[in-house]
Amino acid sequence: xxxxxxxxxxxxxxxxxxxxxxxxAARTPQEARQIAEELGGEVMVKAQAWVxxxxxxxxxxxxxxxxxxxxxxxxxxxxxxxxxxxxxxxxEQRIEIAREFYAGVIIDDAAQQPLIMFSSIxxxxxxxxxxxxxxxxxxxxxxxxxxxxxxxxxxxxxxTGIGGSLQLALGNxxxxxxxxxxxxxxxxxxxxxxxxxxDGSLMAADCRITVDDYxxxxxxxxxIEIARExxxxxxxxxxxxxxxxxxDYRGTFYFIQMAEDFARGDGYVGFxxxxxxxxxxxxxAVLRQGYKLATFVDTSGNPAASKVYRAARIVMASxxxxxxxxSGSGVASQExxxxxxxxxxxxxxxxxxxPVVIRLGGNSEDRAVEILEWLxxxxxxxxxxxxxxxxxxxxxERLHTLIRxxxxxxxxxxxxxxxxGEPGLYQFExxxxxxxxxxxxxxxxxxxxxxxxxxxxxxLSLTDExxxxxxxxREEAQKGRCVECLAxxxxxxxxxxxxxxxxxxxxxxxxxxxxxxx
Amino acid sequence: MSILIDQTKRVLVQGITGRxxxxxxxxxxxxxxxxxxxxxxxxGGQEVEGVPVFDTIQEAWENAGPIDVSVLFIPAxxxxxxxxxxxxxxxxxxxxxxxxxxxxxxxAISKAAKEADARFVGPNTLGVLSPDKGVLGMIGGRAASxxxxxxxxxxxxxxxxxxxxSSTAYYLAQAGIGATTLVHVGGDAVVGLPHxxxxxxxxxxxxxxxxxxxxxxxxxxxxxxxxxxxxxxVTKPVIAYIGGxxxxxGTRFSHAGAIIEGxxxxxxxxxxxxxxxxxxxVDAFGDLPAATKAILAGLGL
Numbered sequence: 001x002x003x004x005x006x007x008x009x010x011x012x013x014x015x016x017x018x019x020x021x022x023x024x025a026a027r028t029p030q031e032a033r034q035i036a037e038e039l040g041g042e043v044m045v046k047a048q049a050w051v052x053x054x055x056x057x058x059x060x061x062x063x064x065x066x067x068x069x070x071x072x073x074x075x076x077x078x079x080x081x082x083x084x085x086x087x088x089x090x091x092e093q094r095i096e097i098a099r100e101f102y103a104g105v106i107i108d109d110a111a112q113q114p115l116i117m118f119s120s121i122x123x124x125x126x127x128x129x130x131x132x133x134x135x136x137x138x139x140x141x142x143x144x145x146x147x148x149x150x151x152x153x154x155x156x157x158x159x160t161g162i163g164g165s166l167q168l169a170l171g172n173x174x175x176x177x178x179x180x181x182x183x184x185x186x187x188x189x190x191x192x193x194x195x196x197x198x199d200g201s202l203m204a205a206d207c208r209i210t211v212d213d214y215x216x217x218x219x220x221x222x223x224i225e226i227a228r229e230x231x232x233x234x235x236x237x238x239x240x241x242x243x244x245x246x247x248d249y250r251g252t253f254y255f256i257q258m259a260e261d262f263a264r265g266d267g268y269v270g271f272x273x274x275x276x277x278x279x280x281x282x283x284x285a286v287l288r289q290g291y292k293l294a295t296f297v298d299t300s301g302n303p304a305a306s307k308v309y310r311a312a313r314i315v316m317a318s319x320x321x322x323x324x325x326x327s328g329s330g331v332a333s334q335e336x337x338x339x340x341x342x343x344x345x346x347x348x349x350x351x352x353x354x355p356v357v358i359r360l361g362g363n364s365e366d367r368a369v370e371i372l373e374w375l376x377x378x379x380x381x382x383x384x385x386x387x388x389x390x391x392x393x394x395x396x397e398r399l400h401t402l403i404r405x406x407x408x409x410x411x412x413x414x415x416x417x418x419x420x421g422e423p424g425l426y427q428f429e430x431x432x433x434x435x436x437x438x439x440x441x442x443x444x445x446x447x448x449x450x451x452x453x454x455x456x457x458x459x460l461s462l463t464d465e466x467x468x469x470x471x472x473x474r475e476e477a478q479k480g481r482c483v484e485c486l487a488x489x490x491x492x493x494x495x496x497x498x499x500x501x502x503x504x505x506x507x508x509x510x511x512x513x514x515x516x517x518x
Numbered sequence: 519m520s521i522l523i524d525q526t527k528r529v530l531v532q533g534i535t536g537r538x539x540x541x542x543x544x545x546x547x548x549x550x551x552x553x554x555x556x557x558x559x560x561x562g563g564q565e566v567e568g569v570p571v572f573d574t575i576q577e578a579w580e581n582a583g584p585i586d587v588s589v590l591f592i593p594a595x596x597x598x599x600x601x602x603x604x605x606x607x608x609x610x611x612x613x614x615x616x617x618x619x620x621x622x623x624x625x626a627i628s629k630a631a632k633e634a635d636a637r638f639v640g641p642n643t644l645g646v647l648s649p650d651k652g653v654l655g656m657i658g659g660r661a662a663s664x665x666x667x668x669x670x671x672x673x674x675x676x677x678x679x680x681x682x683x684s685s686t687a688y689y690l691a692q693a694g695i696g697a698t699t700l701v702h703v704g705g706d707a708v709v710g711l712p713h714x715x716x717x718x719x720x721x722x723x724x725x726x727x728x729x730x731x732x733x734x735x736x737x738x739x740x741x742x743x744x745x746x747x748x749x750x751x752v753t754k755p756v757i758a759y760i761g762g763x764x765x766x767x768g769t770r771f772s773h774a775g776a777i778i779e780g781x782x783x784x785x786x787x788x789x790x791x792x793x794x795x796x797x798x799x800v801d802a803f804g805d806l807p808a809a810t811k812a813i814l815a816g817l818g819l
Contacts, residue, residue: 112625114625143629185620212620212621215620252617276681278681300680330688333659333680391804
C-alpha cells in the first residue's frame, strides 16, 4: 500500500481543517535553516521515513535556533533508517503538549466496513495501551453511505470519559479524519498523537496515512510513484517494471527485486511465477533446493505475451543468476502458449546462458511446452518445459540438476534471411508502443505463412502476392485489436522464413543494462 | 447438490462485449451455464455467442426474464456503479471478476448488497464452478478443459488463490475425489464471500461431506473458520493448506492480499488455531489429496 510521508499526511489534515504545527519539508540543510528562520523560536526536525520509532533512531531532534536546525538536518539527510535513506526532513514549530490522544480509521475486512477508533490516551505503544486500558478506547463501524455523523463522533469520545468543549472539538477532528480517509481511499489514517496544547487547542502532532493501491489512480495530486508497499524504497529496476505494469492493463505483472550485488555461482535464481498462491508454492520448491531468489515475479490474470516478454527481460536484467525458474498453480485457466511465446522471444534475444525450467501447466500446455522447447539449439542454455502433472518440486529438482551439470552448447547461428529490399517493409504499431515489421522481400520466400495461421486475433491476411498484411486498419490494430500474441515473430522465426520482427520498448531498461553490465 | 451455481440459475454477463466478457461467455455457455442476457451500456441490440445484449439490467430483466446471477467483466474503476446497478435491479448474487477494485468501492457494494439481501463473490475472483453443472467467471478457461479437469463428488473446495482453486480441485480429481463446488473467494483484503461464509454454505449443502480450504497468510479468514468449527456451526471436516510460509513479514506477495500485519494473520497463528479446533492442516500442498482421502474414508466414503 502506498504510504504517505508525515508531511504529506499533514498537508491533507490541514485541508480537512485539522490543525497541524506550522512547518514544511526540506531537502537540504540550508533549506531547513531557512524554514527555521521563517518559523522563529524552537523547532522540531523530523526525518521523513516510513518507519516507526524514529526518535530512538535519531530521526527526531529539537532545535533552539536555525543553526541547530541546519545541523540536525545535516545529520539526518542521507541517514539510513532501517531500509530507508532519508531524503527529506520536516521542520516544524515546536509545540507545548498538555495531553495526548489517538484517532484512527482503518478498514475492518471481516465486517466489510470502515472502523473509527479513539483513545483518550495516545502516544507510542497504542496497541499495548488499548489492551491495558480497554475503557479508554472506543471504536465503532461507520456506515459508508452516511459517513461519520457529528453526534456519533461525540458519542465515541464520550465513551472514553471526555465531555464538554473538549468532546466537541475532538468530535470535529474525528469527522474530519474520517472524511479525509474516505476521500483519499485510505486503507488506514491515524493521528498519533493527537494532542491538546497547553492553550487548550488540538493539533495533529504526527500522522500515518496509507492509500489503497487500487485507489491511487484517483489521486494523481498525491504524486505516488509506485502504488505498492515496500519495506524499503523501490529499486530502479522495480520502477522500470512498475511502468510496464501501469502501461498495460492486460493481466498482472508484479515484480520484487529480492537481491542485488551478487555474482554467478552465488546460488541466485530468477524466479518468475504465475498467480499469487501458485507463485508462493513454487517459490517454496526453489528454496527447498537450496537456492535464493533474485526476483519474485508474478505474471497472471491472462497477461498478453508481450507483457510476459517484458517481465522476462526485466528478470534477466536483475543480475547474474544461475538459473531461470517459472511456475504457477499448474492448472492455469489462461492459454499458456501466450506466456510461452513471451519467454521464447526474451530468451532468444538475450541468448540466455543459464538453465531454464518453466512449468506451463494449464490450458494448451502441450502447445506451450512445444513452443518453449523450440529454443533448444538456438540459445546456449538448456530449456525445459513442464505440465500440470509435473510437481513444482520435481521441476525445481530439474533446475538444480541442470545448474549442477551446467553444459552449454554453441547455439546455431541465427540464419540470415534473404533480404533483397523488394518489396519493402510493411509496418504497424501496437497498443503498448511496439512496432511490428514484415520484411516482404523475405516473406516472398516463405512457404508456410505461419504468421497468418497462428495470429491470435486473425487480423492478418495474405495479399495476392502471398504477403501478410492487416485485414483491419492500422488504427484498429494499434487500439488493441492486435493483442501482441508475438506469433508473427516467434513462429515465423522457427517455422517461417524469418521476415517478422517485433520491437517492444521497455522504457529505461536499455540504459539500465548499459550501466549495470559495463 | 452444489452451492451458488447449477443449471437452473439464470445468469447475466455485465461487460459482455469486452475481450474477457466475450471469451468467458463462450466458456460459461459451453459448460452448461444458463446465460440468458448480457449488458453493455450503449451496445444494446447486439448479440454475443447467441446471447442478447441490452443497455441496462432493468431492460434485460424485462425482456429476457428474471436474473439470478450477474457476472461482471468490467474495468475496475467502474465496477462500483455496475455492481450497484445489478443490486438495484434485484440480482441476488454477483460475481465480480476484475482485480484492482478500490477498497472503498467494495465497502459501498457490500453495504448495498446487505441492504438488498444480495451476496457477491470477489472482487478479484476466478469465479465459481460446480462440476458438470455450471461455471461463473473463468475457472477452467475453456469448457473442454474444465470438463477434463473436474468431476462431481463429495468435497467442497474454497481458495483464496485463483490458480490454486483449479489446482486443488484438479489434484483431488487425480486422486479420485470429486467436488460439489469450487469457489475462489477472491484475492483482495475485503471480499464479499470470504472462507467462513463459503464454508457455512457448504455446511448447509447435503452433498458436501468434507471441505478443502486453500488458505493464505494475512487477514483473519482462516481464524474465523476456526471460530465456526469451535462454536459448532461447522461440523463437517475441514482439510486445509496455508500458503505463504516462506513470506517475509511486511513483504506483500502479489495481489493475493498476503500481508502479515502485526502478528495477526501469520502462518503459524493460522495453522495452530485451525489444528486446535480439530481441523486437518497439511504442511505440503501435495499432501492434500491423501489427507482428504483419509478423512473421507473415515466417513465411510
